[in-house]
Amino acid sequence: xxxxxxxxxxxxxxxxxxxxxxxxxxxxxxxxxxxxxxxxxxxxxxxxxxxxxxxxxxxxxxxxxxxxxxxxxxxxxxxxxxxxxxxxxxxxxxxxxxxxxxxxxxxxxxxxxxxxxxxxxxxxxxxxxxxxxxxxxxxxxxxxxxxxxxxxxxxxxxxxxxxxxxxxxxxxxxxxxxxxxxxxxxxxxxxxxxxxxxxxxxxxxxxxxxxxxxxxxx
Amino acid sequence: xxxxxxxxxxxxxxxxxxxxxxxxxxxxxxxxxxxxxxxxxxxxxxxxxxxxxxxxxxxxxxxxxxxxxxxxxxxxxxxxxxxxxxxxxxxxxxxxxxxxxxxxxxxxxxxxxxxxxxxxxxxxxxxxxxxxxxxxxxxxxxxxxxxxxxxxxxxxxxxxxxxxxxxxxxxxxxxxxxxxxxxxxxxxxxxxxxxxxxxxxxxxxxxxxxxxxxxxxxxxxx
Numbered sequence: 023x024x025x026x027x028x029x030x031x032x033x034x035x036x037x038x039x040x041x042x043x044x045x046x047x048x049x050x051x052x053x054x055x056x057x058x059x060x061x062x063x064x065x066x067x068x069x070x071x072x073x074x075x076x077x078x079x080x081x082x083x084x085x086x087x088x089x090x091x092x093x094x095x096x097x098x099x100x101x102x103x104x105x106x107x108x109x110x111x112x113x114x115x116x117x118x119x120x121x122x123x124x125x126x127x128x129x130x131x132x133x134x135x136x137x138x139x140x141x142x143x144x145x146x147x148x149x150x151x152x153x154x155x156x157x158x159x160x161x162x163x164x165x166x167x168x169x170x171x172x173x174x175x176x177x178x179x180x181x182x183x184x185x186x187x188x189x190x191x192x193x194x195x196x197x198x199x200x201x202x203x204x205x206x207x208x209x210x211x212x213x214x215x216x217x218x219x220x221x222x223x224x225x226x227x228x229x230x231x232x233x234x235x236x237x238x239x240x
Numbered sequence: 241x242x243x244x245x246x247x248x249x250x251x252x253x254x255x256x257x258x259x260x261x262x263x264x265x266x267x268x269x270x271x272x273x274x275x276x277x278x279x280x281x282x283x284x285x286x287x288x289x290x291x292x293x294x295x296x297x298x299x300x301x302x303x304x305x306x307x308x309x310x311x312x313x314x315x316x317x318x319x320x321x322x323x324x325x326x327x328x329x330x331x332x333x334x335x336x337x338x339x340x341x342x343x344x345x346x347x348x349x350x351x352x353x354x355x356x357x358x359x360x361x362x363x364x365x366x367x368x369x370x371x372x373x374x375x376x377x378x379x380x381x382x383x384x385x386x387x388x389x390x391x392x393x394x395x396x397x398x399x400x401x402x403x404x405x406x407x408x409x410x411x412x413x414x415x416x417x418x419x420x421x422x423x424x425x426x427x428x429x430x431x432x433x434x435x436x437x438x439x440x441x442x443x444x445x446x447x448x449x450x451x452x453x454x455x456x457x458x459x460x461x462x
Contacts, residue, residue, distance in 0.1 A: 089434040216307055
């Protein structure tokens with residue numbers, strides 16, 4: 023029995039956006055914490071920390087997100103945990119976001135002039151004070167545009183969670199497509215919904231970037 | 241305690257090596273064709289013909305703000321509904337070319353815009369024709385300026401190409417999925433795949449570095 027593609031089906035797809043948003047939010051928050059740790063390690067004075075962080079970034083930026091998802095998904099069984107698509111997707115996307123945000127924020131931290139760091143040391147500020155009150159606030163200003171840009175990439179990345187069976191926007195589209203067999207319409211709708219989520223963020227990122235460039239070249 | 245079993249992987253190394261070769265082939269084709277699309281897109285966008293610019297803008301924004309997975313579903317499942325059906329492999333290549341073309345268009349456009357107007361005028365003053373100006377004064381230095389962004393986009397494309405396994409196009413991830421369906425050594429198989437993808441990314445990165453030294457190290461080397 024083939025169902026029609028009616029408002030009920032559209033609503034089912036639209037309602038699945040919340041899972042895309044929840045997954046994106048978890049990965050972004052987790053990635054923000056992980057990314058800060060990676061960025062601080064990457065710019066640390068300890069060589070071993072810098073090496074570990076660089077390796078982490080290289081591994082996660084040098085392998086497909088799809089493979090990372092599969093590895094975490096099947097890895098849960100290896101460490102004896104029950105297999106759960108939401109947990110697997112959240113963990114994999116968090117690690118992925120940590121690597122990318124870590125690399126973006128490392129760049130921002132390194133872009134703060136060296137003199138700022140030296141001045142803080144000369145004022146006898148501790149590492150914590152120096153980072154918290156001098157370096158990071160200035161780095162934040164530089165980091166915000168590329169961070170919003172990465173958020174777009176992350177939202178798009180959550181679509182791969184459908185492959186390990188988590189029902190978010192893409193998987194909702196597949197389910198409706200299997201019932202109605204209107205792929206052109208269904209995937210067109212899903213694409214439009216992603217576009218509505220991502221495009222404003224892309225525009226925002228671009229506007230912030232132009233404003234930042236103007237502020238720097240002034 | 242989980243018992244690791246890499247035997248199925250060792251038994252099928254030839255299969256995985258062949259899969260890796262398919263991924264390299266698919267990525268290389270998508271890079272070459274995608275590069276062509278990118279140059280055309282960038283030229284169109286900087287041409288000053290307004291309707292053309294709008295069309296390219298729509299293409300770039302739509303592709304960059306929707307997931308690759310949806311793009312490939314749309315091409316493979318959606319297009320046959322309007323009479324355009326193709327094999328999984330063709331759909332995979334088409335989707336990758338369209339995808340990387342959008343990112344490449346933006347990257348190369350920024351490269352073209354980084355060329356100072358005075359250089360083009362100097363080229364004209366030297367009596368170069370428009371084709372020569374485009375080739376020697378605009379595109380070559382433009383490519384040199386954006387080479388790192390473009391090649392990291394290409395490596396990202398190679399990694400993204402693993403997604404084509406969802407429509408069973410032939411590649412490394414599909415080879416792994418087949419092996420997984422037969423042996424169920426899932427973690428071991430995907431760990432191996434991840435390592436192979438990592439090595440492929442390193443290989444591409446090294447190759448791009450060598451190409452850079454050959455084509456873009458002027459004028460220092462001459």
